[in-house]
Amino acid sequence: MPAAPVADEADVLVVGAGPAGASVSHYLAQQGHRVIVLEKSRFPRDKVCGDGLTPRAVAELIRMGVPTREEDGWIRNHGLRTSGAGHRIEIPWPELSSMPSYGLARARTSLDETLARHAEASGADLREGVSVTGAVRHERTGRVVGVTARPVDEKGRRAGDEVTYRAPLVVDAGGVSARLATSVGIEKDAGRPMGVAIRTYFRTPRHDDPMMESFLELWDGKPGESNLQPGYGWIFALGDGTANVGLGTLSPTATPTRLDYKGLFATWMQNVPEEWGFTPENQVGELRSAALPMAFNRKPHYANGLLLVGDAGGMVSPFNGEGIAYALQSGRIAADVMGQALARSSDYERVKALRTYPRIMADELGGYFTLGRGFAHLISHPRIMRACVRYGLPRPVLMEFVMKLLADGYDPRGGDWMDRVIAALAKAAPVS
Structure with missing residues (x-):
């Protein structure tokens, strides 16, 4: 069979234009590199998501220079309201040197396009x-030096002949399926946690609530008559007359939980005011619904010319299902590493630079994700989950610490005693 004709060449090919792909493309284009982004x-x-951005994600948007004004369709939130076991507590986002003291919310239908167009405006070639x-x-050598691709219509049906795109570096930003990485033998680790998110939208008078809200009691039947499930429900106000309402469940491994997610959601809706x-x-x-690949469940993050960013590399927190912050962060770090590699004068030096990417990601997130894996195993036991909700929520200081830990809302290089304790735990946790 003859080889597919070469459609174009670039310094870097990015597969996928979600937050991770937009981030890496933006930073590479700013460095002056020719970047082609291929989006199906x-x-x-x-994209199935809670549409909420924690302060850590907002800090990444600020680094990218993305405008987040209210008139641009963003709504700010100033903390987290948590309910469970008859208790309710409101905790403001912490004031830290490394991130702002507010979060944001925006539907993924507009968020992803905003980020992709931002990368395009920076010079990335979005297709x-x-x-x-x-x-x-x-x-x-077996090194990845390009991809084959074909045009598709709005329904994903083939709309043209297969062609080849070539580049010395390729990035898989294709989300949870990571089809490109899988095709070259980089498989997911079934022993890592896996989450499932399910959500919809409602018109509601709560559309302008200044707090994110989470519910720590998800029952698979009537409360008190069945098991409390590991996970939480959420309400994220979008400021446009609607709110994103959903739930996320967590399994300590990738083994399917066989939960009736729609039934679980319906049970919750029957009990709201x-x-x-x-x-x-x-x-x-x-x-x-959609799967949430957690705790670096697909590695290595660099091998033979291919880098994994965001969900493709399992960069979702086992603590809370947050993925956008880490997608943006990994894109930024990957772009910096690739920029260094492309400036080298020999293959040896380029590969040496590229191999720093998985080490940097492990240093940044590995220990924290290890703590999250322990958390996932802990709350998978209904009795432990019930005790945590019942005895933890009434204690404001404990809940402030827990929120910082679960939302990755701590300053690893300073801050108060809570920040220092979490940073020490993350540093001491083994990275694997």
Whole structure:
């Protein structure tokens, strides 16, 4: 079979234009490199997510120079309201030197396009409606030197012939499926935690709530008559008349939990106050679910010319299912490493620079994710989960510490005693 014709060449090919792909493309383009971004969908496109950004994610947006004004469609939130076991507590986001004291919310239908267009404005060459079909590897070294791809229509159907894109460096930013990484033998680790998120939207008078809200009691039947599930429900106000309402569950391994997620969501909706308006008549869009790959469940993050960023590398927190912050962070770090590598004068020096990427990511997040894996195992036991909710929520100081830990809202290089304790735990935790 003849080789697919070469459609174009670049310094770096990025597969996927979600937050991770947009981040790495933005930073590389700012450095002056030719970056081609291949995105299967066409914007605007949706992604199952809570639509909430923690202060850590906001700090990454600020670094990118993304405008986050209210008139641009963003809504700020100033803390977390948590309910469970008859208790409710509100904790403001901490004031830290490394991140702002507010979070943001924005529907992924507009967030992802905003970030992709920002990368495009920085100089990245964004090509929508292009589905990557496989890796192109050097016949002698096995190094990834490009991808094959074909155009697709709005429904994902083939709309043209297969072509080849070539570059000395390729980035898989393709999300949880990580098809490019899988095609070259980088498989997920079934022993790492896996989450599932399910969400929809409701028209609600709570659309401008200044707090993110989480509910720590998810029952698979009537409360008190069945098990408390590991996970939480959320309400994230979007400021446009609607709120993102969903739940996330957690398994300590990638083994399917066989939970009835839609039933779990329906049970929760039956027990919320009527005045919130979470009724079928007010529901906007269908109830959709997605997997959350956690705690570096796919490695190595660099091998043979291919780098993994964001969900493709399992960069979702086992503590709370947060992925956007780490997608943006990994894109920034990967771009810096690739920029250094592209400036080297020999293959040996380039590879030496590229091999620092997984080490940096391990240093930044490895210990924290290890703590999260322990947390996932702990709350998988209903009795422990119930005790944590019942006895933890009434204690404000303990809950402030827990929020900093679960939301990754601590300053690793200073801050108060809570920050120092969490930083010490993360540093002491083994990285694997």
